[in-house]
Amino acid sequence: MTALADSVWILLAVTGAVLWVGSRAAPDRVARPGAVVAAVLANRVGRALMLSAWMFAGWHFFAR
């Protein structure tokens, strides 16, 4: 099971890399990641959720 689980994480990472390359080549078809984050931050609720997620990640990973 470990190999399958690891493969899924690797597949997700590779997909992210492919999307990133695609967004550089054709930003009209695949949005730049920064543009997606900017769109989320433009919304009050999205901004609060994203900042909360950032705080939670720091606390969870480094302090817990």
Added chain:
Amino acid sequence: MRHVSPAPALGVLAAAAGSVLVAATTPFTPAADAAVAAAIGLAVLVLVAQAVGTPGVHPWSRWAGAGRRPTRAAAAPWLALFAAAAAWELFSYFAGRRAAHPTLSSAYDALAQWRAAKAVVVFCWLALGWYLVRA
């Protein structure tokens, strides 16, 4: 001759020093709690300063420019990837034995055995925080 502000370089240096400091702490100790709380507290202070410093013209309003906003179709692949990663993380978390179902946390734990690697992760976290709260 063009004047170059030293502020960005000083900020990077401060973040690097903070990263090394946080990486030197051990989770579940008061030192780790204090170091992470200091970074989060600084972010909250910046957010509050932004909110009260420029009433009516909040720095966040610059994100609202329609020209920057991607179409739903263009954003969909990223949202699908995020949803897939979140679903797999949840499945792995509840699936049972951690060795067989690694989560992001367990992968990080393996990486954080090396202080230098942990410092790099902390630096990335601080950089992301700066990106999110910057004016």
